[in-house]
Amino acid sequence: MKKGSFFSRSIVRIPLIIWSLAVLYPIFWMVLGAFKSNAEIYANPWGLPESFSFGNFVDAWSNYNIDSSVFNSFIVTGLGATLTLAMAIPTSYALERMRFRGNRLLFTLYISAMMIPMVLGWIPLFFLLMQLNLLDNIFGLSIVYAISQLPFSIFVLTSFMATIPKSLEEAAAIDGMSPYGILWKIITPLSTTGIITVTIMNMIQFWNEYFMALIFLQSEGNYTLALAIDYISNETQYTNAWGTLFASLVIAIIPVIVLYAIFQRRIVKGMTEGAIKG
Amino acid sequence: MVQSKRQRNLFLAFCLVPTFLLFSVFTLYPLFNGLYYSFFQWSGASSLAEFVGFDNYRRLFSDEIIPRTILHDYFLVVTKVFGIMILSTFFAVALTQMKIKEAPFYRIVFFFPNIMSVVVIGILWMFIYNPSLGLINSGLEFIGLESWQRPWLGSEDWALPSLVLPSVWAGIGLFMLMLMGGISNISKSYYEAAEIDGATEWQQFWKVTLPLIWPQIKISILYIIITTLNGSFIIVQVMTKGGPNNSTHVMGSYLYEQAFVKYNFGYGATIGVMILVLSLITVFVMQFLMRREKVEY
Numbered sequence: 001m002k003k004g005s006f007f008s009r010s011i012v013r014i015p016l017i018i019w020s021l022a023v024l025y026p027i028f029w030m031v032l033g034a035f036k037s038n039a040e041i042y043a044n045p046w047g048l049p050e051s052f053s054f055g056n057f058v059d060a061w062s063n064y065n066i067d068s069s070v071f072n073s074f075i076v077t078g079l080g081a082t083l084t085l086a087m088a089i090p091t092s093y094a095l096e097r098m099r100f101r102g103n104r105l106l107f108t109l110y111i112s113a114m115m116i117p118m119v120l121g122w123i124p125l126f127f128l129l130m131q132l133n134l135l136d137n138i139f140g141l142s143i144v145y146a147i148s149q150l151p152f153s154i155f156v157l158t159s160f161m162a163t164i165p166k167s168l169e170e171a172a173a174i175d176g177m178s179p180y181g182i183l184w185k186i187i188t189p190l191s192t193t194g195i196i197t198v199t200i201m202n203m204i205q206f207w208n209e210y211f212m213a214l215i216f217l218q219s220e221g222n223y224t225l226a227l228a229i230d231y232i233s234n235e236t237q238y239t240n241a242w243g244t245l246f247a248s249l250v251i252a253i254i255p256v257i258v259l260y261a262i263f264q265r266r267i268v269k270g271m272t273e274g275a276i277k278g
Numbered sequence: 279m280v281q282s283k284r285q286r287n288l289f290l291a292f293c294l295v296p297t298f299l300l301f302s303v304f305t306l307y308p309l310f311n312g313l314y315y316s317f318f319q320w321s322g323a324s325s326l327a328e329f330v331g332f333d334n335y336r337r338l339f340s341d342e343i344i345p346r347t348i349l350h351d352y353f354l355v356v357t358k359v360f361g362i363m364i365l366s367t368f369f370a371v372a373l374t375q376m377k378i379k380e381a382p383f384y385r386i387v388f389f390f391p392n393i394m395s396v397v398v399i400g401i402l403w404m405f406i407y408n409p410s411l412g413l414i415n416s417g418l419e420f421i422g423l424e425s426w427q428r429p430w431l432g433s434e435d436w437a438l439p440s441l442v443l444p445s446v447w448a449g450i451g452l453f454m455l456m457l458m459g460g461i462s463n464i465s466k467s468y469y470e471a472a473e474i475d476g477a478t479e480w481q482q483f484w485k486v487t488l489p490l491i492w493p494q495i496k497i498s499i500l501y502i503i504i505t506t507l508n509g510s511f512i513i514v515q516v517m518t519k520g521g522p523n524n525s526t527h528v529m530g531s532y533l534y535e536q537a538f539v540k541y542n543f544g545y546g547a548t549i550g551v552m553i554l555v556l557s558l559i560t561v562f563v564m565q566f567l568m569r570r571e572k573v574e575y
Contacts, residue, residue, distance in 0.1 A: 026402050026406060100290055
């Protein structure tokens with residue numbers, strides 16, 4: 001067989017290796033830059049640092065409010081992911097298992113919201129949050145985030161719940177368990193895998209999100225990490241404090257790398273399946 | 279089952295109503311309200327909203343920047359679709375058909391940028407494009423092509439094309455994996471049959487692989503179109519803020535500038551309506567163009 005011969009495999013490897021370098025080199029170099037002094041970045045921007053110093057991290061942490069924005073990002077991420085689950089699990093169960101009029105319609109409504117550009121809604125949402133006193137408020141942002149990921153979560157959870165055998169619920173109902181009990185004690189534990197997948201995807205989404213935070217948060221004390229980094233980046237044009245900027249980028253990316261290292265397969269599965277809704 | 283109809287309905291309401299209420303308030307209501315705002319001139323103070331009929335729409339059609347933003351958006355759509363699809367198809371075929379030992383390594387590496395924040399990607403690439411320190415200009419100097427050096431993001435001609443590379447860089451992994459999923463479902467016997475008939479690898483790719491992964495290709499293209507039209511403004515906002523001289527403004531970033539920087543909320547909403555209409559039309563047209571008989575052998 002010609003396929004997979006040594007020669008053709010070697011030729012194919014060249015673009016693969018080049019692309020790997022194109023992905024990894026900028027990321028490695030960003031991490032290295034975080035440990036370099038500014039003078040070193042100017043003298044030798046793409047080389048190895050002469051000595052590793054944590055000065056940039058200290059500077060970012062204490063002089064650029066990265067500490068409070070990391071805290072805000074954790075709150076928004078955790079609260080957003082919890083709220084999404086609280087809303088999505090009962091709805092997914094009802095949509096997947098119960099017959100009622102308008103079931104298909106409601107499901108279609110949620111799913112089609114994944115394809116609608118939300119930019120249009122952000123202007124009225126801005127004023128709605130203002131009226132509710134939730135503008136420039138990380139709890140308000142958490143609610144907005146949670147609802148923005150609701151369609152995706154319902155989509156994944158319903159397809160997951162469809163694989164749970166119906167006989168378990170029927171047996172529990174015959175034993176006199178209430179539907180609330182069935183949802184909480186049978187369906188939720190059996191959907192753990194789906195719930196974890198959805199939660200990781202949502203957490204990465206909320207941790208990374210930038211544009212809604214830009215619109216709905218205003219004071220620096222409420223900035224999430226993405227906004228704080230963008231702020232430092234804009235400052236860098238004048239201060240040229242590249243090292244500090246890289247340090248803050250590294251802080252932003254570490255939780256994502258950790259999640260990816262642990263849940264690589266789940267994340268990949270969640271994202272490819274989320275895209276195949278079309 | 280022993281539960282009464284009333285109990286059942288109560289449970290149904292418990293499951294559906296709170297979620298649907300929140301969804302309506304924070305998603306459906308703002309969308310319809312945005313449509314309503316597009317008929318008002320409004321700078322944010324609630325007492326001053328003035329009904330202006332179709333004035334905002336007339337302004338939309340006479341605004342010289344609008345056609346440019348649309349053009350920029352579709353430039354990004356087309357270049358991203360071609361860039362991402364060609365590269366990810368090549369990588370997907372290479373990693374599934376060529377028996378490469380370290381394939382899992384490439385999968386893990388290529389996918390990683392997909393879960394990085396757009397802010398991190400944008401800033402990283404701003405530095406790569408940096409005129410004096412950046413990787414691109416230093417690289418060109420290194421191989422002796424100083425005349426090709428440019429202030430990439432600062433040049434009116436090059437800023438927009440410069441935004442394509444980061445988007446392709448960040449997008450490849452996801453689509454490569456989607457296509458790999460399609461390829462791994464193709465039965466080996468088709469390739470064996472093609473081999474016996476004397477088909478070259480190139481012919482096998484065009485006659486066997488491509489038709490059989492067409493559903494995945496179609497979904498990928500639609501997904502790139504939707505995410506670009508609904509989200510290209512994020513990387514624009516991070517990297518260029520629409521500049522220099524509006525040369526990178528896309529519809530979404532122009533909306534942001536009009537509404538949240540210049541406080542023309544009514545006009546901003548009108549731009550939002552345009553984005554909604556254009557992206558729905560584009561998706562329908564593409565779905566029509568890419569429809570194709572399901573291939574089975």
